[in-house]
Amino acid sequence: MKNRNALIGFVIVSIVTTLAIAAPWIAPYDPATTSIRLFEGPSAEHWLGTDQLGRDIFSRILFGARVSLIIGAGSAVVAGIIGVPIGLAAGYLGRTVDMMAMQFINLFIALPGLVLALIIITMTGATMLNIVLVLGFVAWPGVARLARGQTFAIRESVYVEAARAVGGGTAWIIIRHIWPNIFRLVAVQLATVVAFAIFTSSSLSFLGLGVPPPTADWGGMVRSGVDYLSVNPYMSLAPGFSVAITIFGFYMLGYREE
Amino acid sequence: MLSLIVRRLLLGIPNIILISVLLFFTILGALGSPATLMLGLDATPERILELERQYGFDRPLYVQYIDWVWKALNGDFGRSYATNQRVVDALLPRILPSVELALLGMIVAVTTSVVFSSITVGRRIVQPVVNILSLIGITVPNFMLGITLTYIFSVVLGILPTSGWAPWSAGIFEHLLHLILPVLTVAAYYFASFGLVYRAEYRATSRRLYIQVARAKGLSESAVSFRHILPNSILPVITQVGSSLGQLAAGALVAETVFSIPGVGTLFTSALLSRDFPVFLAIGMITIVSVVVMNLLADLLYVAANPQIRLD
Numbered sequence: 001m002k003n004r005n006a007l008i009g010f011v012i013v014s015i016v017t018t019l020a021i022a023a024p025w026i027a028p029y030d031p032a033t034t035s036i037r038l039f040e041g042p043s044a045e046h047w048l049g050t051d052q053l054g055r056d057i058f059s060r061i062l063f064g065a066r067v068s069l070i071i072g073a074g075s076a077v078v079a080g081i082i083g084v085p086i087g088l089a090a091g092y093l094g095r096t097v098d099m100m101a102m103q104f105i106n107l108f109i110a111l112p113g114l115v116l117a118l119i120i121i122t123m124t125g126a127t128m129l130n131i132v133l134v135l136g137f138v139a140w141p142g143v144a145r146l147a148r149g150q151t152f153a154i155r156e157s158v159y160v161e162a163a164r165a166v167g168g169g170t171a172w173i174i175i176r177h178i179w180p181n182i183f184r185l186v187a188v189q190l191a192t193v194v195a196f197a198i199f200t201s202s203s204l205s206f207l208g209l210g211v212p213p214p215t216a217d218w219g220g221m222v223r224s225g226v227d228y229l230s231v232n233p234y235m236s237l238a239p240g241f242s243v244a245i246t247i248f249g250f251y252m253l254g255y256r257e258e
Numbered sequence: 259m260l261s262l263i264v265r266r267l268l269l270g271i272p273n274i275i276l277i278s279v280l281l282f283f284t285i286l287g288a289l290g291s292p293a294t295l296m297l298g299l300d301a302t303p304e305r306i307l308e309l310e311r312q313y314g315f316d317r318p319l320y321v322q323y324i325d326w327v328w329k330a331l332n333g334d335f336g337r338s339y340a341t342n343q344r345v346v347d348a349l350l351p352r353i354l355p356s357v358e359l360a361l362l363g364m365i366v367a368v369t370t371s372v373v374f375s376s377i378t379v380g381r382r383i384v385q386p387v388v389n390i391l392s393l394i395g396i397t398v399p400n401f402m403l404g405i406t407l408t409y410i411f412s413v414v415l416g417i418l419p420t421s422g423w424a425p426w427s428a429g430i431f432e433h434l435l436h437l438i439l440p441v442l443t444v445a446a447y448y449f450a451s452f453g454l455v456y457r458a459e460y461r462a463t464s465r466r467l468y469i470q471v472a473r474a475k476g477l478s479e480s481a482v483s484f485r486h487i488l489p490n491s492i493l494p495v496i497t498q499v500g501s502s503l504g505q506l507a508a509g510a511l512v513a514e515t516v517f518s519i520p521g522v523g524t525l526f527t528s529a530l531l532s533r534d535f536p537v538f539l540a541i542g543m544i545t546i547v548s549v550v551v552m553n554l555l556a557d558l559l560y561v562a563a564n565p566q567i568r569l570d
Contacts, residue, residue, distance in 0.1 A: 107273060110501060110553050111546055114508030115526075119285060119542045122530045123295060199399050203512055206401040207527050222401060226516075229405070229420075230413050237409065240402035248397040 078136020087147025500556020
């Protein structure tokens with residue numbers, strides 16, 4: 001069951017990634033080129049029709065995949081860089097370090113990530129780099145909590161004790177003996193961070209506060225199509241479906257039985 | 259019992275102060291000048307200085323923080339930069355729609371997830387449907403869900419209003435009709451996450467001896483499920499409700515925008531878009547502090563509802 005979920009996720013994520021990388025070669029049109037054929041429905045030339053500026057929706061979705069994946073992957077890297085060391089330290093050192101770290105982690109986990117992200121991004125400017133940094137910062141406590149829990153679980157295992165017995169220092173034990181053993185689970189958790197980041201960044205764009213136009217971005221495309229739902233529903237529904245299926249892929253990849 | 263509540267409160271208050279200090283100092287200290295934000299990048303230095311003096315941004319941060327909190331406690335959040343209206347006056351009429359939306363969303367999510375997971379008649383058909391709905395709830399972003407529902411029920415079928423808000427004065431039927439889609443949008447994610455938690459606990463409870471006794475004495479499957487398993491499995495859902503409030507604030511924000519509901523969320527986004535610093539600072543601080551407070555209350559409720567943890 002678990003493997004089947006991961007396989008479905010892997011297939012979806014691979015397809016989306018391939019399409020994103022190959023976008024410049026497979027997209028039939030330039031994503032920013034406008035034309036006089038506005039609000040057209042799907043046809044042989046425009047597979048998903050055209051938007052309010054006559055741009056090809058299918059091409060824009062392909063290029064939008066790049067934006068989503070870069071933000072998703074970037075945020076996961078940032079969350080990992082902040083969360084993993086804190087989780088490892090809290091789990092291995094325990095006591096005061098652990099208590100302080102957990103206090104902080106629990107406080108941050110309860111906060112509304114989107115609200116926080118909205119304020120910080122408005123203050124610093126909505127560039128891709130800022131969005132990646134902010135979303136990574138909002139997502140780190142989840143990663144830290146998992147790393148801490150896993151470290152805690154294997155801290156007392158025999159091989160760690162052996163490493164300690166031969167005189168291994170704290171840093172050496174954490175890097176050489178604990179990290180390799182929790183790496184896989186942390187990587188799985190990072191897939192859900194990617195899902196969260198794509199979810200949140202597309203919500204930001206939908207609210208008009210994410211990656212600024214004319215960049216082809218899924219959330220922004222949904223936003224601009226809302227007013228034309230009865231004219232050409234593909235303007236909103238097609239990019240919205242792309243967001244949903246991508247999030248679904250990463251979610252399945254990162255799904256764990258609790 | 260009482261001493262435990264007092265102890266939790268004493269631990270909770272430093273948390274609230276810590277989070278508000280962190281937020282205030284990051285926003286005002288680390289992220290750049292609010293005056294530059296409000297005036298735009300091409301503002302003259304003189305104009306920026308003037309605005310900083312006018313709003314008191316030139317004072318040390320801790321003075322600004324204490325001043326802000328003191329005034330806020332007295333109901334004064336300053337004036338909107340864009341409209342010069344008092345922030346309180348702009349905020350107050352918007353609280354009710356937001357709270358109503360969030361509350362109804364939570365109630366719908368809790369009841370549907372618990373009831374649908376407890377149904378024993380036709381479980382073979384109900385369970386796969388619940389599973390698919392759960393997957394949709396977790397993976398489809400709020401805005402996409404809202405728009406898809408609008409498209410299906412308003413554009414294609416034409417049976418529900420597309421967006422907007424009917425106040426209570428427009429009649430209760432009209433009011434609720436406008437609320438159906440927004441509430442479903444907000445509830446979808448929680449339907450899924452509560453369902454997951456509830457079903458795990460449900461499975462554990464149904465293996466208990468007293469459930470076997472209930473079956474042995476001849477109760478119907480339905481009666482066993484609803485009267486014996488349900489009350490003993492619902493506690494984790496209550497905890498989950500408490501810890502979901504932060505995400506709920508964000509979800510309601512998006513749903514309000516999709517359906518143009520005049521709530522706190524739409525005021526917040528429009529303040530962000532117009533760089534109206536006093537307004538979004540106030541909403542951000544209130545939201546985040548109230549989330550921490552609600553978590554604390556949920557924690558206390560959990561203690562009150564479960565005698566086992568009162569020992570401590």
